Amino acid sequence: MKRVRLGMVGGGEGAFIGAVHRMAARLDDRYELVAGALSSDPRRAASSAAAIGLPRSYDDYREMARIEAGRSDGIEAVAIVTPNHLHAPIATAFLEAGIHVICDKPLAVSLDEGEALAKLARAKRLVFAVTYTYTGYPLVRHARAMVRQGMLGDIRVVQVEYAQDWLSLPVETQANRQAAWRTDPSMAGPAGCLGDIGTHAYQLAEYVTGMRPSELSAEVTTFVPGRRVDDHVQAMLRYPNGARGMLWASQVAAGEENGLRLRVYGTKAGLAFDQQSPNELWFTPVGGTSRRLTRGRVQGAEALHATRVPAGHPEGYIEAFAQVYTDAAACIASGTTQGDEWLTTVDDGVAGLRFVEGVLRSSGMDGGWVSID
Amino acid sequence: MKRVRLGMVGGGEGAFIGAVHRMAARLDDRYELVAGALSSDPRRAASSAAAIGLPRSYDDYREMARIEAGRSDGIEAVAIVTPNHLHAPIATAFLEAGIHVICDKPLAVSLDEGEALAKLARAKRLVFAVTYTYTGYPLVRHARAMVRQGMLGDIRVVQVEYAQDWLSLPVETQANRQAAWRTDPSMAGPAGCLGDIGTHAYQLAEYVTGMRPSELSAEVTTFVPGRRVDDHVQAMLRYPNGARGMLWASQVAAGEENGLRLRVYGTKAGLAFDQQSPNELWFTPVGGTSRRLTRGRVQGAEALHATRVPAGHPEGYIEAFAQVYTDAAACIASGTTQGDEWLTTVDDGVAGLRFVEGVLRSSGMDGGWVSID
Amino acid sequence: MKRVRLGMVGGGEGAFIGAVHRMAARLDDRYELVAGALSSDPRRAASSAAAIGLPRSYDDYREMARIEAGRSDGIEAVAIVTPNHLHAPIATAFLEAGIHVICDKPLAVSLDEGEALAKLARAKRLVFAVTYTYTGYPLVRHARAMVRQGMLGDIRVVQVEYAQDWLSLPVETQANRQAAWRTDPSMAGPAGCLGDIGTHAYQLAEYVTGMRPSELSAEVTTFVPGRRVDDHVQAMLRYPNGARGMLWASQVAAGEENGLRLRVYGTKAGLAFDQQSPNELWFTPVGGTSRRLTRGRVQGAEALHATRVPAGHPEGYIEAFAQVYTDAAACIASGTTQGDEWLTTVDDGVAGLRFVEGVLRSSGMDGGWVSID
Amino acid sequence: MKRVRLGMVGGGEGAFIGAVHRMAARLDDRYELVAGALSSDPRRAASSAAAIGLPRSYDDYREMARIEAGRSDGIEAVAIVTPNHLHAPIATAFLEAGIHVICDKPLAVSLDEGEALAKLARAKRLVFAVTYTYTGYPLVRHARAMVRQGMLGDIRVVQVEYAQDWLSLPVETQANRQAAWRTDPSMAGPAGCLGDIGTHAYQLAEYVTGMRPSELSAEVTTFVPGRRVDDHVQAMLRYPNGARGMLWASQVAAGEENGLRLRVYGTKAGLAFDQQSPNELWFTPVGGTSRRLTRGRVQGAEALHATRVPAGHPEGYIEAFAQVYTDAAACIASGTTQGDEWLTTVDDGVAGLRFVEGVLRSSGMDGGWVSID
Known part of the structure; x- marks a missing residue:
């Protein structure tokens, strides 16, 4: 199978998500990483590229887009793994150069920016993937398939939450680089917790249910004194079909590591998923007994599509x-x-x-x- | 970082574990797969090699060992992913050729074969890894570190088990290729369930506790009529320090997918791990409350050594x-x-x-x- | 220890909660049930009384209050276990007669009724207990003690929910007596799910945190066509100290049996309790590992106060x-x-x-x- | 319903299990406790009787048996809640007097004693109950019914264990009265952990499966220096139908509170029960998904027989x-x-x-x- 020639912007030494993107690209052997602008600092860009044996290294993403677009063996797709505020300009540059985009979430720092990107990608007929990672779990795929197949009946209630505690203290004032940019509105955008993890929760609910809320009532809160963005959000949701929902995201939920949880209740049955236990999905008919579904036992085509290991060998094997x-x-x-x-x-x-x-x-x-x- | 040039024997189309070995080799970008004898059937070897874009394909592992050993860019290591009975002859051929070996478990079909391999590897000063996969989990590493650091005190009791149900019926008489060779003594060796998963349980207990039993009392059983190897084993263990243990492995434990579980009890505390929930390790002091340890929170060097993703992002992310x-x-x-x-x-x-x-x-x-x- | 002479109103044959009240009164041997008006139907009252060997049976609660108040060996307390709309008149009659009251929840069908009862009880200097059962669990008591002792720090977030599915279908139109009166506004009051279980959730949160919300934003919904009361409620809460909360109660949450769950997050740690697993309470410090607290291991005076059996013997033993x-x-x-x-x-x-x-x-x-x- | 007139031997102030027996007798209102020899110390017997308002108190169980047998309103049954070595003489005295017996486990300190009691009870045509408490859980009853109904197929494997840690240290040398007599062979008999909890595990397995092992291979161990009875036992079991089993009981299993767990695997499905989570029973067909059965949802007659509260209200409510x-x-x-x-x-x-x-x-x-x- 032919591999896609991939470039990367961001993800130099000391960054976190870039290395995860590279592992993800490597796992199924569908990509070949051949170029990158791993840092805006030329020296760090070069040393980062050398450390991972990258064939072509650039100092500037605009130059990279231009040159790669001109090579016969240039990159076909680019992965964008920078802080949020750079997503839109970088994606725009590569789209303009005719290169597919794989971009970390949130897509951009404003709705206007995001809509412009969507319009441009459509005009250019290019693939533009946003890495909402949690949609890649086999049991999330299976949950979605169950909803589509009508196993839940009509959906009445959606409960989704994403709870963490790593911003319980003002760590951005200490040497925590991740916290620093994620709580800086000039890099993260106007939404803190809301943009960083609230969007994940929102997307997971939509991915599984296939429903998008039409109305919401919400409140964002900043608990940690001095913090410049929200660290807590709660919302009530109304869906076009009359369903009701609640969404909660917090980065000050003491004791929570990475609690992204979704529960969906229909007229016939309910579903529950917790990404911290990605190897199980709970399904319970009205008045019935709960079943602990596992990827290996559900035998659904959708889960199989996202499956690499046999039954009983958990994600992580x-x-x-x-x-x-x-x-x-x-x-x-x-x-x-x-x-x-x-x-x-x-x-x-x-x-x-x-x-x-x-x-x-x-x-x-x-x-x-x-x-x- | 320089990649190791890797070859593979076995793992052609239709095989299961070969593809997992390749993903494992790819994930951390430490290997480059450059040669293989993916099947003993020349046509299948060639088509399998083409399907994965393998640079050099061989029909015969002996020829592969000879030729690769003579090339300046020949493989440095070989992964052996065939049925059990071929492990020893193949490993011998590559060791003789001066090539490191990564071999699936069980090492061989008899103790004599195994000891000869160990002796040869030592004489040749070559690395010989056996892929006891479960030892690679961050929390297994952490459990081992806790034992070493004395957090359990002196170990008194070891309870280890590996329960599956996929051989509850005589599936080897149907078109189940995995079941067929694993229950055929000429390919699997004289031990069925015992060799296939009993050895995993045994190794996990030793890896974590650092203790090897000195005596055992055991019984193997064949429950499914007509089966040619055991499908159930139970044993009581005595350790040199006076500790006691029990080991149970079964492939007819109805409802069990892949239940490899270890519990260790010492004079000060106890530990429990279930590979089906690899994201948690339970620790309880005598008379105290249980703690659910997760990779991201334990902050141990040993877990970090085996860690790729941040806290709260489970194995499988x-x-x-x-x-x-x-x-x-x-x-x-x-x-x-x-x-x-x-x-x-x-x-x-x-x-x-x-x-x-x-x-x-x-x-x-x-x-x-x-x-x- | 002297037993309290107890009477009961309601709880005749075919009722559900009356028998539970009687078991509860008997368990610790602190009560002696001596009189009752078990049904407003004289024949059913008499046969119900005979079935349980009740010494004195009445046809009418007013008569019961009058006569018992006049006897030297008359009841000291009355348990009220009727549908909601009768709570207030019955409680009033017994309070007026100088008799302590133990009343099922919700207290009454309107705030005015409830406030009048509170005023009367205070004026008469009588005990008036409302059976918010879930406050009686040892680990709920312990959770409350932990909050009081400051182990959570300042509370920031409260998440409480009570989810059931038994009203997912219009069972009130079938021969389901419990459903019939609980969805009949003339007996249940204007609140359906809200009054029946929403009040439990609300009270549990307050009991544990010691905090009462000052403001709320809420929506009640009726999902089942033809139903005369709400079967779903969701609310956002604001607390005087700036904390935020969410409350969800539903009787159409497909697959949920009796999911009353409380999570509380403070500046120092978080707590979680699920009444369906009443033998455990989860406690996690910010950035730390979760502890599974059990009654027998926490050794707190508050849990001991509500404890009958030794460590490890669960509630239910x-x-x-x-x-x-x-x-x-x-x-x-x-x-x-x-x-x-x-x-x-x-x-x-x-x-x-x-x-x-x-x-x-x-x-x-x-x-x-x-x-x- | 007529109440049984009950007497009690043992269970005076400071004892533990006597009070639990009394609560158990009271809960369903089927007994009336009217007489007792609560202690062999006359003063303690009298004060203990007064504290619980016992009508008739005796200093000596033989006298109690004689006098009660002669009264027209004498006890019909006696509950024996003394240390093990007294079970047989006391039970003999009451059986001889024509009084039914409810006796704590283990029945006696030797097989000979036990067989004599069984023979005497049979000859006298008296009820002789042994309080293997764990058989009273609704879901244990349901598990048994499932086995009987053939839902597991033919049973192949039984795994039962009972793990505690309260004797991990030599607490019997300190002021721990429970530990003192339970590790004293003159009161507990020759079996320590084996008799105290091993018998519970053994009985639970038999109660659910309906099978009694025909052969066993076992080892008892004493881990704590100076202890006079075993504190650890492990055994392999053979059943008449060819099934195999393992039984493990330990009172030095660090971190375990009261881990009585049973797993049964048949040709069609497997079952798992943990008495620390008595509100759930796990059922999994071969190759299928696990179901979490709860009392309220299984709707079986056997569970209903042992049920007092509605679905979702856990044991302990x-x-x-x-x-x-x-x-x-x-x-x-x-x-x-x-x-x-x-x-x-x-x-x-x-x-x-x-x-x-x-x-x-x-x-x-x-x-x-x-x-x-």
Whole structure:
């Protein structure tokens, strides 16, 4: 299968989400990362590119768009992983150059900017993906399929929330780079918690239910003194079909790590999903017993579309598997041929076989105790 | 960082674990897959290699070992992902050729074979990794670190189990290729469930506790009529320090998907881990309250070593993220510029901004209802 | 300890909550039920009284109040377990007669009625308890104590909900007596779901936090066509200290049995309780790991105050224990001396001893298999 | 319904299980406690009897058996709640006197004693119940019914365990009266953990499956230095039908409160129950999705037989309800007419009505904020 030639803007050393985008692009082997403007600081751009073995490195995204558009082997798509306020100008530059865009959320810092991007992408007939990551879980796909198939009946109630606690204290005044730009209206836009995670909650509800609210009543609050954006939002929602909903997002919900949770209730059944336990989806008919659906057991085409590992092997199994490979690579690179403290080696394989042999021997002796020293 | 040049034996079209090995090798960008003998059937080997864009394809692993060893750009390591009975001859061939080995478990079909491999790897000073995948979870690493740091005190009791139900019926007599070779002693070896998953349970317990049992009393059972290997094993364990343990593995445990669970009890505290919920580790001091440890909150160096995503983003988040990328690649490849049914596009980004704008507007009106149509 | 002489109004044959009140009164042996007007239908009142061995039965609560007040051994307190619209007149009659009141919730069908009752109780210096049952859980008591002790810091966010699905269909039009009166404004009052369970949610939040909202913005909805009261309510709350809250109550939340859940977030930590798992309370400090608190482990005076059974024996253990007693009573009454299918008898006791003896024998033989036939 | 006249031996002040037996006897109003020999110490017997208002108190159980047997209103049944070594002599005395027996577990300290009791009860045609409490849970009853109805198919595997940690330290050498007698072979018998909780695990497995093992291989261990009985037991079980099982009981399992757990796997489905979450029972067909069964939703006759409260109200609801009653009794007794800190009073009822009124008002104003001060 042909790989898509990919470029990246942002994601230099010290950034967080850029590396995740690169892993995501690599996992299914559908992309080849060939160019980037990883930082607006030329030296950091160059060293970041070298660190990951990037073929072509640029200092400026406009130059990158222009040059790549002119090469026969230039990038076909660009991933934009900068702070929010740069999404629109960067996306515009690449769209103008005829390059597909994969952009982190929120799309932009204002509705006007966003609508302009949508219009431009349409005019240019280019793919413009926004990485609402949580829509990629197999069980979110399955939930959506269940709604579409009418298994919930008509939807009456939507409850969605996204609760975190990492901004409970004024960490932006300390050396927390993530907090600093996310609470700075000049980079994050006018919405804080609302834009950062409220949009995720909103999108997840829509993705699963297929319904978009027509009216809302809301209040944003800033709890931490001195903070320049909201850190808490609550809203009541009305849907065109008469359904009602509530949305809550908070970054000061003490004790919550990353609690994105969706519950949908219809005339026939209800669904619940918590992204912190992405391996399960709860389904309960009216008056019935709850079923814990897992990707491997639901056997739906939609979940299979997003599936890489067999039943019972949870989302995350591949990371564990990759860790073994990466630990092996470290040993190979360093010549640590007997394995380091982490790697399971041939000696562990032998120990397993000694166990197997001991079990068969003991079982053959009617369970007599045997030594496996 | 220099990538390791990797080859693969097995893992052609229709196989399962080979593709997982390739994703694992790709995720952290530490390997470059350059050669393979993906099948012993020459046509299938060639077509499988073409499907994944493999640079060099071989029909025979012996030839592959010989030729690759002679090239200046030959593979440095080989991944062996065949049925069990081939592990030893293949690993031997590559070790003899001076090539590092990454081998699926169980290491071999007999203890003698396994010990010969260990001896050869040591003599050749080569890395020989066995992919006991479950040791790669951040929280398994953290559990091990807690034991080492003495947080459990002296270990008294080990309870480990691995329960599945996929062999509850005689599926090997139907067209289930995985079941067929795993219940065929000529390919799987004399141990069925015992070798397939009992060894995983055994290894996980050892990895976390650092203790290897000295004696065991065991019984293997075959529940499904006509089956040629065991499908159930139970054992009692004695450890050198006086600790006691129980190990149970079953492939006929009705309703269990992939229940690998470990509990360790010491003089000071207890630990529990279930690989089906890899995002949590339970820790309880004697007489105290249980703590639900998560990777992002434990802040241990060992968990960080195996960590790719921030706190609260569960193992599996990368797969979800990759799914978004892969769906985007599909749209790019097919020219579906407005997105397909799965991809979240710029229009979803605009919807999010419309929500943000609506919330800010309503909040500014003391929560008055506003339209966001 | 002297028992309180108790009367009851309502709770005749076919009613539901009356029997629960009687069990509750009996459990701790602090009450003696001596009189009742169990039904307004004289025949049903008499037969209901006979069925439970009630000493004094009345046809009319007014007569009951008058006569009991005049007896030297008359009731000291009355339990009111009728539909809502009768709470106020009955309570008034007994208060006027100088008798303490224990009344089911909601207190009355209007705020005016309720305020009049409060005023009268105060004037008469009588105890007037409203049975907000969920406040009686040991872990609710403990949660309240934690808030009081400042373990959460200043409270910022309250999330409370009470979700059921038993009114998802128009069951009031079928022969569902509970549904009929609870959806009839002439008996339930103007609030349906709001009064029936919304008040429970509201009270639980206040009981634990010690805070009462000063403002709210709310919407009630009736989803089931033809229903005469609301079956869904959602509200946003503002507290005097600046905290924010959301309250949701629904009787059409498909799949929900009795989901009363409270979460409280402060500047230092968060708490979560779900009455469907009353044996656990979750506590998480900002940025820390979650603790699963159980009654037996928290060792707080407030939980102990509401505790009857030792650590690890969940709320509900007494019911299980009572069941064994009750099954024994049935055997005694019927002369089924060898036990019925439910009762564990001396033969089960012998089986246990045979197991004990077998284990000791096997253990003495180094784990040799022994017969325990 | 006529109440059974009940006596009690043991259960004086300072004892634990006696009070639980009394609550259990009271809950369903099927017993009347009229006599007791609550302690072998005459003064303690008298004061204990006075404290609970017991009509007839004895110093000696033999005298009690003799006199009660001679009275026309004498006890019909006796509850024995002493340490283990006294079960057999006391039960013998009452059986000889023609009185039914309800005895705590384990039945006796030796198999011979137990068999003699069984023989005597049979000869006398008397009911002899052994209080294996955990058999009284509605969902244990339902599990048993599911097995009987063939919903699991033929049972292949039984996994049962009972894990506690309260004897992890040598608490019997400190002032822990429960630990002292339970680890003293002269009172507890030769089995420690094995008799105390191993028998519960054994009985629960049998109660649900209807199967009794024919052979076992076991080992008892004493982990705590100086302890005179076992504190850990593990066993492998063989059943007549070829099924296999494992039983584990430990009182040194650090962090475990009262972990009695049963899992049963058949040819068609599996079941799991944990008494620490008695409100749920897990059922999973081979290859299917797990269902979380609750008492209120399963609608089985067997669960209903042991049910006191409606769906969704968990086991334990009655205790919460009783707590409200008991707090009210305390206020009545002390004249605290405005309620103490725990009791929810008429003022809380009014607050609820104020909330109701506010919600209706706000909803009528299209969700405008209203004050509810």
